[in-house]
Amino acid sequence: MPRVEPESARGKTELVPLWRHDVGDYLSAAEISPDGRLCIAGAGDGVLVGLDLETGERRFRVHAHDDGVLALSIAPDSTRFVTCGHTQTAKVWSASGELLFELPGGGPAWVERVAWAPLGARIATGAGRIVRIWSAGGSLLAEPEPLASTVSGLVWRADGTAVAASAYGGVRIIPVVDSAKARTLAWKGSLISLAWSPDGKVIACGSQDSSVHFWRLGNGKDSEMSGYPFKPKALAWDGESKLLATSGDAAVTVWDFRGNGPEGTKPIQLAGHKSVCTRLAFSPRKGVLASGAQDMSVLIWEPRRTVKPIGFAFLEDEVTALAWHPEHRGLLGGDASGNLVYWKGN
Amino acid sequence: MKKIPVTVLTGFLGSGKTTLLNRILTENHGKRIAVIENEFGEIGIDQALVINADEEIFEMNNGCICCTVRGDLIRILGNLMKRRDKFDHILVETTGMADPGPVAQTFFVDDDLRDLFSLDGIVTLVDAKHVSLHLDDSNECKEQIAFADVLVLNKTDLVSEAELDALERRVSAMNSMAKVIRARNADVPIAQVLDIGGFDLERAVAAKPSFLTPEYPFEWAGTFNLAEGIYELALEDGPDPAMTLVASYLEPDERASSKTAADRALHTWSESPLEVLPSGIVEIGSKQPALLLIEGHPSKRYQLRSRRPGRVGLYAQHLPAEFQMRLLDRGARVLPVAEQEFAAAHTHDQSVTSVGIHLEGAIDGALLDKWVSTLLREKGTDIFRMKGILNIAGADNRFVFQGVHMLFDGREDRPWGDTHRANDLVFIGRKLDREALTQGFERCLV
Numbered sequence: 001m002p003r004v005e006p007e008s009a010r011g012k013t014e015l016v017p018l019w020r021h022d023v024g025d026y027l028s029a030a031e032i033s034p035d036g037r038l039c040i041a042g043a044g045d046g047v048l049v050g051l052d053l054e055t056g057e058r059r060f061r062v063h064a065h066d067d068g069v070l071a072l073s074i075a076p077d078s079t080r081f082v083t084c085g086h087t088q089t090a091k092v093w094s095a096s097g098e099l100l101f102e103l104p105g106g107g108p109a110w111v112e113r114v115a116w117a118p119l120g121a122r123i124a125t126g127a128g129r130i131v132r133i134w135s136a137g138g139s140l141l142a143e144p145e146p147l148a149s150t151v152s153g154l155v156w157r158a159d160g161t162a163v164a165a166s167a168y169g170g171v172r173i174i175p176v177v178d179s180a181k182a183r184t185l186a187w188k189g190s191l192i193s194l195a196w197s198p199d200g201k202v203i204a205c206g207s208q209d210s211s212v213h214f215w216r217l218g219n220g221k222d223s224e225m226s227g228y229p230f231k232p233k234a235l236a237w238d239g240e241s242k243l244l245a246t247s248g249d250a251a252v253t254v255w256d257f258r259g260n261g262p263e264g265t266k267p268i269q270l271a272g273h274k275s276v277c278t279r280l281a282f283s284p285r286k287g288v289l290a291s292g293a294q295d296m297s298v299l300i301w302e303p304r305r306t307v308k309p310i311g312f313a314f315l316e317d318e319v320t321a322l323a324w325h326p327e328h329r330g331l332l333g334g335d336a337s338g339n340l341v342y343w344k345g346n
Numbered sequence: 347m348k349k350i351p352v353t354v355l356t357g358f359l360g361s362g363k364t365t366l367l368n369r370i371l372t373e374n375h376g377k378r379i380a381v382i383e384n385e386f387g388e389i390g391i392d393q394a395l396v397i398n399a400d401e402e403i404f405e406m407n408n409g410c411i412c413c414t415v416r417g418d419l420i421r422i423l424g425n426l427m428k429r430r431d432k433f434d435h436i437l438v439e440t441t442g443m444a445d446p447g448p449v450a451q452t453f454f455v456d457d458d459l460r461d462l463f464s465l466d467g468i469v470t471l472v473d474a475k476h477v478s479l480h481l482d483d484s485n486e487c488k489e490q491i492a493f494a495d496v497l498v499l500n501k502t503d504l505v506s507e508a509e510l511d512a513l514e515r516r517v518s519a520m521n522s523m524a525k526v527i528r529a530r531n532a533d534v535p536i537a538q539v540l541d542i543g544g545f546d547l548e549r550a551v552a553a554k555p556s557f558l559t560p561e562y563p564f565e566w567a568g569t570f571n572l573a574e575g576i577y578e579l580a581l582e583d584g585p586d587p588a589m590t591l592v593a594s595y596l597e598p599d600e601r602a603s604s605k606t607a608a609d610r611a612l613h614t615w616s617e618s619p620l621e622v623l624p625s626g627i628v629e630i631g632s633k634q635p636a637l638l639l640i641e642g643h644p645s646k647r648y649q650l651r652s653r654r655p656g657r658v659g660l661y662a663q664h665l666p667a668e669f670q671m672r673l674l675d676r677g678a679r680v681l682p683v684a685e686q687e688f689a690a691a692h693t694h695d696q697s698v699t700s701v702g703i704h705l706e707g708a709i710d711g712a713l714l715d716k717w718v719s720t721l722l723r724e725k726g727t728d729i730f731r732m733k734g735i736l737n738i739a740g741a742d743n744r745f746v747f748q749g750v751h752m753l754f755d756g757r758e759d760r761p762w763g764d765t766h767r768a769n770d771l772v773f774i775g776r777k778l779d780r781e782a783l784t785q786g787f788e789r790c791l792v
Contacts, residue, residue, distance in 0.1 A: 026428045044429030067395065068429055086425070108398060112425070128400070149402045150421060168404050168417055190404040190417055208420075208456075209406040209413060230457045276457070320428075336428075 015300070015313035015343035018330060019056025023049055027334030029071050030321035033078035038095060039332055040081055041321070041340055042069025048083060049340075050097050053325070053332075056342060060097025073116040073123075075136065082123050084111035090125045092138060101138040106130040113154035113165075120160030122176055126151030131165050133176055144174050144182075153194025153205070166191040166205050171215070173203075185215045185222070193233050197241035202257065204244055206232030212246050212255075223263050225255065236280035238287060243303060245289055247277040252291050254303045272299045272309045279319050283345075285328035292319025298333050298343075315339055349464040352436040353540055354449050356490045357471030358480060359385075359442035362500040366471060366532035366539070367439055373536050377434040382422055384441045395433075397422055401441055403448055411727050412752035415452040420459060427462055435540060436463065443486045446470075446493035447730065447751060450545075454753045467544030470494035470524075471532065474513055475504040481516070488698040491517050492730045492774045494524045495544025502528045508684055511603040515562075515688065518605075521774050522700035523733060545748065563615055564592070564661040567602035568682035570673065572630075572658045577650040577675055579628065579638075584669035587641035590619055592661040593630040593650060602659030603686035611661045627651050630658055640669065698730075701780045703787050705769040708739035713790040718754065721786065726752035729775040735759070737767040739792045 026044030032053060033040070039051045048064040051057065065085025074081040080100065084090040089102040090111045105111035105127025113126030121136035129146035131154065153166035161180045165172045170186040171194065190208035197204070204214040211226040212235070228248030236245045244255045244262075252270040255262035273293035281290045289301045298319055300311030313333070321334030330345045357363045363385075371379060371394045379394045384401040399418040406413035419438065426433065440449060446468050453465040470490045480487035491497060497517055502510055514526050525542075527534055581589075592611045600607050619637035622628055624645045628636045630652050640646055650673065652658065662671065665687060673680040714736070722729065732749040734756075747756025771787055 025431075028428045045431065068425065070425060070428075110425075112421075149404075149417060150400075152421070168402060189406055190415075208404060208415065208417075 012309055013311045015298070015311050015331065017313070018054075018342045018344055019051075020342075021049070021051055021056055021058070021340045023047065023334075023338040023340055025338045026068075026336045027321050027338055027340060028069050029083075030323055030332055030334040030340060031072055031074050031081075032323045032325055032332055033074050033081075033095070034076050034326055035078040036326050036329065038074075038078065039323075039340070039342065040072055040074060041334060042072050042083055042085070043338055044068045046085060048072075048093070048097070050095070051340070053330070053342065062093075062097050062099075064091060064093075070110070070112050071114050073114050075116050076118050080116075080136070082114045082116055082125075084114045084125065086110050088127065090114050090123075092123070103132070103134055103138060106132055106143060109150070113151050115154045115156050115163065117156045117160035117163070117176075118158055120176070122156075122160065124154050124156065124163045124165075124174075126154045126165060129167070131163070131172075131174060133163065133174070142174075142176065144172070147172055152190075152192050155194050155196045157196055157200050158198045159200065164194060164196055164203055166194040171203055171205060173217075183217075187213055187222075189213075192231055193235050195235035195237055195244070197237045197244075197257075198239060199241040201241065202244075204235050204237075204246075206235055206246065206248065210248060212244075212248070214244070225253075225262070225267075228253070230276050234278060234280040236282045236289070238282040238289070239284055240286065243282070243287070243289075245280045245282065245291070245303070247280060247291075250275055250277060250293065250295075252277050252280065252289070252301070254289075268303045268307060270299075270301050270303060270307055270309070272301075272312075273297055279322040281322040281324055281331075283324045283328050283331075284326055285345075288328070290322050290324065290331055290333075292322050292333060294318045296335065298322065298331075300331075313341070313343055315341060349462060350433060350436060351466035351541060352438060352453065352463050353466050353542075354438045354440065354446060354468045355471070356440045356444060356446050356468060356494070357442065357498075357500075358473060358477070358487060358490075360476070361442070361471035361473040362498070362529075362532040363439055363442075363471050366469075366498070366500075366534060367437060369532055369534070370437065370536055370540065375536060375540075377540075378432075379435045379437060380426055380433045381437045381439065382419065383439045384418075384444065385439060395426075401444060410752070411447075412451060412750075413455060414448045415455055416448050419449065419452050420456050423463060424458055427458075435466075445486060445489050447489065450493060450750045451753060453545075454750060454755070465545045466540070467495035467542040468493050469496045469498065469539045471498045471500050472513075472517065474499045474501050474510060474528075477513065488520065488776075489730065491524075492521050492698050492776075494521060495542055496539055497521065497524045497526045498532065498534055498539075499526060499528045500532055501530065503530045507601065508603065508686060511601065511605075511686060514605065515603075520698045520700065522702055523731065523772055523774060562608055562612060562688045564590075564611070564663055565688050566662045566665050567608065567611070567686045567688065568660045568662075568666070568673075569596065569600075569602040569684040570658045570660065570680060570682050571656075572652045572680070573655045574652055575675075577652060577673055577680065578677075579648040579650050580670075580672045580674055581638065581640055581646040581648075582670040583640060583646070584664065586664065587639070588621075589638050589640060589669060590615070590635050590663040591628065591638055592635045592659075593628055593632070594659050594661075595631050595654075596657040596659050598657055600657060600659075601684050601686075602661065603684065603688075607659055608661075608688075611659060615661070622648055624648060629653075698774070698776050699778055700772060700774045701778045701783050702770070702772045703784050705771075705787060705791065707769070708737050708767070708792045709745075709769055709790050710792045711738045711741075711745075714738075717786050717790050718749075721783075722749065722752045722754060725775075728777055729773055731774045732772065734769070734771040736769045736771070737762070 109128030
């Protein structure tokens, strides 16, 4: 396919690649460790690679899950990570790529979701309708009553006190400490993506019927934002919990939660991609957003400042993964052909 | 990128879905097939990836039936696409009680699946022996038949030829678009169930000859073995003053009730009839139907002339019992080797039917659009599938379209060229009002 430069990106800065790595197959997950040293990526053929983030040098390459890796999550201390794929168990690995132990999902379904708590040394797995909570050492701590249907999203509260699981019919909030409360946020529809604001106050979900739904946990108020032409599969909160970026079109729609918003306000529309946006990631640097699309383009935005992209880059296939360095030193991108690129951040 | 074809296998428990599935998987077709199973079957095939999943039916918040999709398929097929080594074909085996509507709709409604997959066809297996237990009272059974592109009448060894003919006519009346195949142990040629292009407009249009299965105007067909000579048809007074009859030669082992024979009779039936008075001659193999004039004549005996020995089919407008109709050979009764009653068009009482409408002339595109939108909004729940080829006024190309419930997909096809311009439209659904549909369609004419 010919490389087409987005019109609105003309004259903007092209990102400088620091290294490239060909993993070989569809990159279903790519993350940067919280200490900023390691990049871990999982592919559609079941391969897992670990690369030195500075140099791009390969640390390990293992075959992790038959028929494909689906998700991965790195421990906050960067010493371990958990993966899942087309297998009935999740796997916990050391940072050097040694398999430490496995976490059975609890049924015949594949484990499709894994999430390592940002605090509190816990892991959550989602397999079919079953959510399981594990200690970081691999002992099963809890298995609440199964959800109404297959878990579509699994996200920890930033303080690690609860995990939220989305499915058809709503969101279940599962507390892991006594002080937190179990809750169900009902919604008659199929929720396909889930993002919990860093301050813990708002849960946002994309829905199969091409809308975004969110709940303010404080007062229980919920709202629906409709009008997307496609399913909003990617959602991202900024570090301040004020901006929610959503996919669902070629343009990225950003809802502003300051003041009384976003209800009744016009969202910020970031136009630049030529086809549907697939990935979104807010940088830890205030207000910087990266978006990736089917058209292989990666665009960098400062939505508060301007609706035009401030930077751009291209991969070689649909963008399937985006992750920022914890201090904004670089941006990691992956595509559907297995290309992994690390660009300079500043 | 070429879309990956998906075949959906439906049918009640015990209808032979798993047998057919195993047959497809073991056949040496060189395809890489992934199977999504909602029913735990006995599949142990190495060449294929078999994924068991619970059926998850997702209704949307707006409550619209056309937005009801299969969440499990969206999720699993989405995950399967995350690899370079793709599959050539996907098979979805539904549960026995599954409604094929949401399965079909999933491939039209979901953004991702629409781009990556194409629904190739719905294959419904029918247990020829036991289906009659469900046909009258099971909505799922009716829906599975109504949605099918291919209907496999399976376990044919357990029922008689006549029962099979009756079943075939019954399912064809429900779904006139489907191709009907008979099988003993799901032994169906793979080419007839995979890559059939059931949802492909191009191929649906190419298959036009079987597009409109007629409802037969006769209520009875009898198969006789006759010698050369004159036979006598003896009648009494009946409900009508006259009755139409077609007498035709059959192949040596053919039955009058077979579809090909009945279709030939239908062809003759549509010609203008030849009035025959008592003691007049009805010629077997005549190109015209005979109209037996009965009322007001003291004798009600007619001559049936057989010019050569062989198998003969008699097709009567009414049941023989209504007119005490008998075939006599020098006074002795000749019994049919087989006979079959047909539910005539006007006596249909089945809740799921097909309505085929043929209209000459050109259609006003705007009127059609308005009519179809209103129709689908009001009756979309009851209209399972719809296909059409239209002659739109002012357009050089044929307009082809199809629908599943309220979802609708239409586009211009190839030019009409020298072919005869006309309009064909078929609905399959529940409680269809043929007259209202015909009138509505007629109002779209320019």
